[in-house]
Amino acid sequence: MKTLKELVRPNIFALKPYSCARNEFTGEASVYLDANENPLNGPYNRYPDPLQLELKAKIARMKGVRIEQIMLGNGSDEPIDLIVRIFCEPKEDNIVAIAPSYGMYEVCADVNNVEYRKVMLNDDFTLDAAKLLAAVDKKTKVIFLCSPNNPTGNLLNRKEMLKVVEGFDGIVVIDEAYIDFASEESWLKDLDRYKNLIVLQTFSKAWGLAAVRCGMAFASEEIMGYFNKVKYPYNINLLTQQFVNEQIDMIERKKGWVKMLLEQRDRLVNAFEAMPLVKKVYPTDANFVLIKVDDANGVYKSLMEKGVIVRNRNNVSLCGGCLRITVGTAEENDTLLAEIQK
Numbered sequence: 001m002k003t004l005k006e007l008v009r010p011n012i013f014a015l016k017p018y019s020c021a022r023n024e025f026t027g028e029a030s031v032y033l034d035a036n037e038n039p040l041n042g043p044y045n046r047y048p049d050p051l052q053l054e055l056k057a058k059i060a061r062m063k064g065v066r067i068e069q070i071m072l073g074n075g076s077d078e079p080i081d082l083i084v085r086i087f088c089e090p091k092e093d094n095i096v097a098i099a100p101s102y103g104m105y106e107v108c109a110d111v112n113n114v115e116y117r118k119v120m121l122n123d124d125f126t127l128d129a130a131k132l133l134a135a136v137d138k139k140t141k142v143i144f145l146c147s148p149n150n151p152t153g154n155l156l157n158r159k160e161m162l163k164v165v166e167g168f169d170g171i172v173v174i175d176e177a178y179i180d181f182a183s184e185e186s187w188l189k190d191l192d193r194y195k196n197l198i199v200l201q202t203f204s205k206a207w208g209l210a211a212v213r214c215g216m217a218f219a220s221e222e223i224m225g226y227f228n229k230v231k232y233p234y235n236i237n238l239l240t241q242q243f244v245n246e247q248i249d250m251i252e253r254k255k256g257w258v259k260m261l262l263e264q265r266d267r268l269v270n271a272f273e274a275m276p277l278v279k280k281v282y283p284t285d286a287n288f289v290l291i292k293v294d295d296a297n298g299v300y301k302s303l304m305e306k307g308v309i310v311r312n313r314n315n316v317s318l319c320g321g322c323l324r325i326t327v328g329t330a331e332e333n334d335t336l337l338a339e340i341q342k
């Protein structure tokens with residue numbers, strides 16, 4: 001791996017971060033007159049902890065990582081954008097990513113005027129590490145992998161991913177937004193071994209907290225130093241910090257949801273496989289199923305007219321004829337299956 005001095009943009013490497021009042025004094029005091037806050041309307045009058053240490057301590061215990069290896073963002077979308085801004089010099093550096101995959105990587109690259117090189121997965125959506133690495137040149141700073149991948153639903157093969165992690169001298173991002181639904185383990189336990197790894201997870205899917213906007217990035221302490229320098233100081237508000245903290249205490253409820261959704265996923269897969277209309281059901285390790293039908297636009301439209309909205313992926317490369325269907329409650333899936341049969 002290259003050194004972080006070689007990988008981080010020179011202006012970010014040299015950046016002196018904004019020092020906020022809550023950074024300069026972190027202990028306990030009786031009178032706070034340092035941050036121009038209103039003394040009334042507690043606790044909302046006070047700026048929140050910029051490093052969210054209480055919440056991170058709980059996440060660290062849950063995930064088996066150190067507090068300093070965690071960054072929390074406004075969804076995973078914030079760390080995705082920060083990764084581009086920390087490592088990629090606009091108009092100079094480039095990003096390599098699998099395709100099809102999550103749309104935000106390319107949007108963040110485009111916003112930052114960074115070249116985005118898409119490397120197609122194989123026709124069965126498996127990863128070919130050699131093909132991916134062939135797109136890398138000396139200006140490639142970041143590779144994005146997503147496993148389980150969106151919109152295809154499959155886990156990428158661990159050995160192929162390892163070839164990428166070990167064979168690339170820059171940053172490898174593994175987006176694990178759907179890891180709670182997967183039959184394989186997270187890459188989090190490999191963070192200490194591979195210093196170029198950034199793992200993304202989120203509270204938006206299995207935890208049922210998409211509206212709350214809380215995503216997690218995990219990486220070495222050294223990489224986290226750059227995240228903390230570049231992020232807005234108070235990027236996670238107090239309400240979110242407290243609320244997510246309380247939700248983590250209800251982890252058994254989340255596990256129950258995952259169990260129910262996995263049962264429903266199996267049920268949908270079996271039902272789709274029995275339908276003449278459905279030409280292919282792709283293997284899934286996520287909370288959605290990608291299916292191929294003869295007339296994706298037609299099926300999409302007729303479901304929509306019945307009030308059932310699925311995601312039409314017909315125009316996505318390698319996904320011609322495909323609909324991405326999120327696993328719902330038993331009742332919602334009843335409705336979907338009844339309507340799609342007609």
Ligand SMILES: *Cc1c(COP(=O)(O)O)cnc(C)c1O
Pocket residue numbers: 074075076077078102146149150175177201202203204205210213214215
């Ligand atoms: C849904 C999803 C996310 C989560 O985004 P948030 O900003 O955390 O809501 C991240 N990556 C992928 C691939 C997703 O599908």
